[in-house]
Amino acid sequence: MNKTAKENHKNIVKLSAQKFGFDFCGISKADFLEEEAPLLENWLNKNYNGKMAYMANHFDKRLDPRKLVEGAKSVITVILNYFPEERLPEGENDIKISKYAYGTDYHFIMKEKLKSMFAEIQAQIGDIEGRVFVDSAPVMDKAWAKKSGAGWMGKNTNIINRKIGSFFFIGEIICDLELEPDGPIKDYCGTCTACIDACPTDAITGPYEVDGSKCISYLTIELKEAIPAEFKGKMGNWAFGCDICQDVCPWNSFAKPHNITDFEINPALQKLGDWEEITEEIFNKVLKLSPIKRTKYEGIKRNFSFLKS
Ligand code: SF4
Ligand code: SF4
Structure with a gap:
């Protein structure tokens, strides 16, 4: 595929992400996660997964999207801000609930949006095979978000986006469309702890x-x-x-408040x-x-x- 066609396709992907309300869209090459493989192995060896035995399953698939989606060439990562305008009381004696759980389950919302986005890309570009993922299969969301330039991995291991912070959901389209990768950004944690x-x-x-x-x-x-x-x-x-x-x-x-009614308290x-x-x-x-x-x-x-x- 020539460079202009690749660029056109990338524009279509990014415009489609914007249309469906995602706050960022970045591309990575669907390849083995070389840097993450020893880190994941080490993390599992230390039993840091606790009783989440499923984290150790599908080790190969977790590290290589081509084992999840045949013929995969690109991982398209999107993020969706869920930082709320109104917060539940957070005093010392108040019972607290994580902000991501204030409203409707993000799996439903993200999946619908991602499916629509993928359908739009298919309609505009043609015959593309792929799957959408939201926390639902062995996909290393944070690794792909980092690779795509969505943000850097903070010392708390959350991905941080310079414009919106870290209160966002991550989703992917893994597909056989060849796209120019975006590449990671630098770490801005500095000396903060x-x-x-x-x-x-x-x-x-x-x-x-x-x-x-x-x-x-x-x-x-x-x-x-x-x-x-x-x-x-x-x-x-x-x-x-x-x-x-x-x-x-x-x-x-x-962080700026989201505008998604389904995420309201x-x-x-x-x-x-x-x-x-x-x-x-x-x-x-x-x-x-x-x-x-x-x-x-x-x-x-x-x-x-x-x-x-
Ligand atoms: S080290 Fe500071 S900047 Fe980095 S993730 Fe932690 S609190 Fe955020
Ligand atoms: S790592 Fe973060 S989310 Fe987990 S207990 Fe510590 S402060 Fe809370």
Whole structure:
């Protein structure tokens, strides 16, 4: 394919991302993730995945998108800002919920948008094969976001975009369309260590490394068993997820509110104080489309009673 055709195709991809409301779109070559392979291996060897055994599955597919999508040539990464204008109370005694879970589950929203974007690209360019991904298959979102220039990986291991900070979702289209890669950007963390200093469970074991098994997000969402007693008094009243290492990041002071109605606060979250009394039926009803359903009723009850104990 000649250079002009490649450039045209790239323009079509980027305009389509804009049209569907994504805050950034960047391209990477679909290739083996050479730099990440030893890091992932090391992280798994240290058992930093806790009980998330699935993280060790599909090791090869995780590192090579061509093993997920036959004939893949490009990974198109998009990001979608979810920083809210209105925040739930965040006082010392308030029960806290991570901002990403305020509204409708992002999987639904991102997937719909990505599917529409891919359909538009196919309609404009022609016969392209590919798949869209939102946190749903062994795709290393952060690695691709970093490669595509969406941002750099901060010391808290979140990707940070210079314009919008780190409160965004990541999705990909992996396809057989050949596109010119965008390339990564530099690291702007500098000498800052605010996230490492603020993490209440010492889950950030050093710059760019998080022990997932100590992270409040894992303890409140992924862990299916009892939360270990060593974390008593250290959870800062977070009942679902944790935003501390992002809230303290100076780059998030540039964050601007999203404009997606579906991400607005679910009214049921305004009454978290009453949740101790919540029945399973009401939980399932009011949180039908919420990411909080991931913990199931038992999970959220466990988190509430752990915070109270
Ligand atoms: S999300 Fe919370 S617990 Fe996890 S690394 Fe960040 S500050 Fe620590
Ligand atoms: S808080 Fe500081 S060190 Fe941590 S990710 Fe943000 S800029 Fe980097």
